[in-house]
Amino acid sequence: MTATAETAQPARASLELARQVILDDARTVFGYELAAGTEPARGEQIAELVSHALALCASKPLAERRVLFLHCGPEALDSEHLALADATRIVLRLSLPANPDAAQLAAGAARLAELRQKGFRFALPHDVLATAWHGWLAQADFLLLDVTRLPAPALAGVVKLARQHKPRLLACGVPDDACLRSLRQLGIDLFQGPFFSRPVPVPGQKMRPSQAAALQLLSLVRREADVGEIEALLKRDTALSFQLLRFINSGAFALQGEVTSLRSAVMVVGMHRMMRWSTLLLATAGDAPALGHHAIVRGRLMELLGAELLPPDQCDQAFVTGVFSLLDAMTGVPMKTALEGLGLPIAVTDALLDQKGVFEPFLSLAQACESGDAEAFARDADRLLLSGRQINMAHLQALAWAEDLLTR
Structure with missing residues (x-):
């Protein structure tokens, strides 16, 4: 394709990897979009993005269960680096060239x-519904409906028009549950946007029994209760017990031999590490699996970012901080209320309640990796003396680790 005003922009020297979750109608993770911050990858960034996708596809659970959307500029169509990609594992989410003429449209x-x-799939913006773009629309597997650019009164008409074509519809930029409900009523079943991780406290809301049990376990662990007392709590909650043993025996934690009893689990893992397991149990105890998944990735990313900067016990606390940073969204209970009585380390509560302390820059950086906030990414990387490469590698490892943990 001939370069246009949009494609001719100079590429940045390195890619600040950002991840957004794509959910299905059951609020489970359908896939991830990988991008250069909030922008499509361009120039040499395309090679880096393809390389990151290859690294993720090496994780069998992730490759088999999730779809990877790579957000690229239209010049990706001519990139030699596509030859390296596994076409069956990725979807190219393309932005469109600016003001193309008829010859450029036909060539594209x-x-x-x-x-x-060759097996590649494409996700294209809803702009291709215009007649001039129908040659592109015919090749699309997913059609992206950007609700931030579509006035609500026009949305139903756009969806009706889109239904006349074959691509599956994916709503982007979904801000809240009210918008989500409207989109579902229109028959859309794939969604992307900040709606799923925003806390929506409900007056009088109480935690689900499984969440309350996980928090009670965490409280017992924090005060180093007797092993028998912890075992008794676990025996009262069969689902909690099963999940704990499943986590401990997963490939994400290399233990010698299989742990088969609750008492053995506590003894083998140790009270210190039980805090980590309790946190994982809480993240998976609700009825919003994607949110718990998201929290675990954030916690693992914070832990990995701190691996060379923090002592081991604080790395564990960084993990807890990351997971608990979504506690209000997971439980529907205000953060301060949810944390009461847990006796968490002061450094953890400082980060969660007051956005300060040793874990604050790690949490801010992890959130920047999700939002694509390039300014926050650069600021927090500088504060922590971490390179973009270190952060990107930790991000990819966190995604693969969470998939491995949650699919066993």
């Missing part, structure tokens, strides 16, 4: 068709 459509023959 022909290239899309050529790559489709």
